[in-house]
Amino acid sequence: QKEVEQDPGPLSVPEGAIVSLNCTYSNSAFQYFMWYRQYSRKGPELLMYTYSSGNKEDGRFTAQVDKSSKYISLFIRDSQPSDSATYLCAMSAQSNTGKLIFGQGTTLQVKP
Amino acid sequence: DTGVSQDPRHKITKRGQNVTFRCDPISEHNRLYWYRQTLGQGPEFLTYFQNEAQLEKSRLLSDRFSAERPKGSFSTLEIQRTEQGDSAMYLCASSLGPTEGPQHFGDGTRLSIL
Numbered sequence: 001q002k003e004v005e006q007d008p009g010p011l012s013v014p015e016g017a018i019v020s021l022n023c024t025y026s027n028s029a030f031q032y033f034m035w036y037r038q039y040s041r042k043g044p045e046l047l048m049y050t051y052s053s054g055n056k057e058d059g060r061f062t063a064q065v066d067k068s069s070k071y072i073s074l075f076i077r078d079s080q081p082s083d084s085a086t087y088l089c090a091m092s093a094q095s096n097t098g099k100l101i102f103g104q105g106t107t108l109q110v111k112p
Numbered sequence: 113d114t115g116v117s118q119d120p121r122h123k124i125t126k127r128g129q130n131v132t133f134r135c136d137p138i139s140e141h142n143r144l145y146w147y148r149q150t151l152g153q154g155p156e157f158l159t160y161f162q163n164e165a166q167l168e169k170s171r172l173l174s175d176r177f178s179a180e181r182p183k184g185s186f187s188t189l190e191i192q193r194t195e196q197g198d199s200a201m202y203l204c205a206s207s208l209g210p211t212e213g214p215q216h217f218g219d220g221t222r223l224s225i226l
Contacts, residue, residue, distance in 0.1 A: 008152065034214055043116070043203055043217035044155065088154050099145070099168065100215060102154030 003027050006103025015112050019076040023089035023103045030091040033065050035074045038086045079110045116218035118204050124224045132190045133221045137206030144187050145205040155203055199225045
């Protein structure tokens, strides 16, 4: 079983919809949680970076971490066609000094 | 604003050949990481450096792989005697010191083995 599980999708939504992306993990030592966006043939681009449990909001993006359930989420409000990409969750047991463990990535398509 | 730079963007080579990739991290970033990503999967950690010191290596990094960061700035990743299974995207990331900031990625080098 993988340390980080993420549904690969694809997930298809109409423009303007609220998108919910999720990851579960098994290692209770994970403390740092990230969401990256990756367009085709490009590197991962950092969207959100959170420590421990709680919520963090940045524009249309909200990240939630529930360490008791070992579950993290990314919400995208008012989704746009330009949000169509693969979304990767990543986490680390140490501060960002250590290796990141990634989920498989969820492919999102936002239709105009 | 100069991000993480990787060269080349795409490398095509025959099986058995040696290849070398270069990564230039964000300036003043002390930490440099290498990951490998295959189609439909998330990146997998290979190794990382704190300045010029290589601090951790994954078991994915076989004896055919070697990474260096000689002056604590740019890094190279060499694969000797390439195999079909080495075909992947090789990603480089960098970050500030131990407690500051997440990892930022370059656009990777895509390796294709003929």
